[in-house]
Amino acid sequence: MKKSMLGVIDATMPQGEMGALAAHRSPAAIPFAGRYRLVDFVLSNMVNSGIQSVAIFPRSPYRSLMDHLGSGKDWDLNRKRDGLFFFPAPAKEGQLSRLAEHSDYFERSEQNYVLVSNCTSVANMDFVPALERFISQKCDLLEITHKGQSVCMYILSLSLLMDLIKSRHETGYQSVQDAVENQQSPYTICHYEYNGFLQRIKSIHDYYDTSMKMLEKEKWSQLFNEFQPIFTKVKDEPPTKYSNDSYVTNSMIANGCSIEGEVNHSIIFRAVYVGKGSSIQNSIIMQKSKIGDNCILEHVILDKDVIVEDGAVLRGTAEEPLVVKKGSVVESTVASS
CATH class of the missing domain: 3.90.550.10 (Spore Coat Polysaccharide Biosynthesis Protein SpsA; Chain A)
Known part of the structure; x- marks a missing residue:
């Protein structure tokens, strides 16, 4: 059958x-x-x-x-x-x-x-x-x-x-x-x-x-369970690297990342960089995005290959998360309207 x-x-x-x-x-x-x-x-x-x-x-x-x-x-x-x-x-x-x-x-x-x-x-x-x-x-x-x-x-x-x-x-x-x-x-x-x-x-x-x-x-x-797995395209990435100053709670971190800042209640895709002194809260950061030093991200969805310059502040809300399109460069404060 x-x-x-x-x-x-x-x-x-x-x-x-x-x-x-x-x-x-x-x-x-x-x-x-x-x-x-x-x-x-x-x-x-x-x-x-x-x-x-x-x-x-x-x-x-x-x-x-x-x-x-x-x-x-x-x-x-x-x-x-x-x-x-x-x-x-x-x-x-x-x-x-x-x-x-x-x-x-x-x-x-x-x-x-x-x-x-x-x-x-x-x-x-x-x-x-x-x-x-x-x-x-x-x-x-x-x-x-x-x-x-x-x-x-x-x-x-x-x-x-x-x-x-x-x-x-x-x-x-x-x-x-x-x-x-x-x-x-x-x-x-x-x-x-x-x-x-x-x-x-x-x-x-x-x-x-x-x-x-x-x-x-x-x-x-x-x-997700071992009896009925969810398959996806296989990619080989090195393990994620956490610096001594990093702090991660209740988050999902994929392979190949480098975390030097704080990540809380967020999803981080492959090969993402989070700089020193940066804080990511309630956010989704897609593959190969780079967050500079001393940044604040709250209720944000970053598409792939986004660059957030040092000191930038990005804020959305749970009802209206801030979405940053693929390949963007964010240099200053941005909030959802």
Whole structure:
């Protein structure tokens, strides 16, 4: 049963909803939790559920996503049969129209069922129980929910997906979701409630709030475990170096960093430098950023390769974190408006 399902990841979420973090990358490729990308979670969940063929449909810009996924080796999807497929979505409105551009992929597939998912749900979910319910209850469409709300993940037969694609102009359905939500549809709709940790990231606030939850041991342990690992692109980095004057509490520090200041309740990605006398509180600092000496950062999200000059003060709030775009150089005091 595990190998009878095809994975489809819809990575066409509008970049505008994620603000500056998606200005130069697909939302699926946004870095998360020190070493991952958002797409790693749903992709790993599919692989852990026995899915061996996954198609990703991204919208431009997608170079960062392609670089991260590569051949799919880190998810054991670089295989001669099935594997990872990357289908850049054309500039067409409607999920089903975008899938129709690559209908030959579905026509060649030998799986009986399809899991269609968004790209930004952070969870560690086994999809097999959902598929078992779909089959046992003889559903046409199954919607996965969390706390009674849809998480935009659906299971249906491959033949029905092909029918929805071919009949989209007659039915007016633009997506699988439309078919589920239409009360006049002829389909039997079932639901599967997922009770574990799940956060759907649709905004900067969602991203910041979910990231801070990763610093809570209980939530972290629900998301990361040895039995259902979350895979990501492997990078070799030296251990992080802490100076004698550094002070770190309740934080996540990735490899390759150099910490000479204070870090509290924050997430620090790979190869970040924190200078002497600097204080980082409740913040997210992405890869290869450099914070000079005697800086203050509170409720801040620094994208990759940001340079914060000596003495700069950056302040946001928990409700509106200050986001600094990739490659910026910050020379003075900045606060969220």
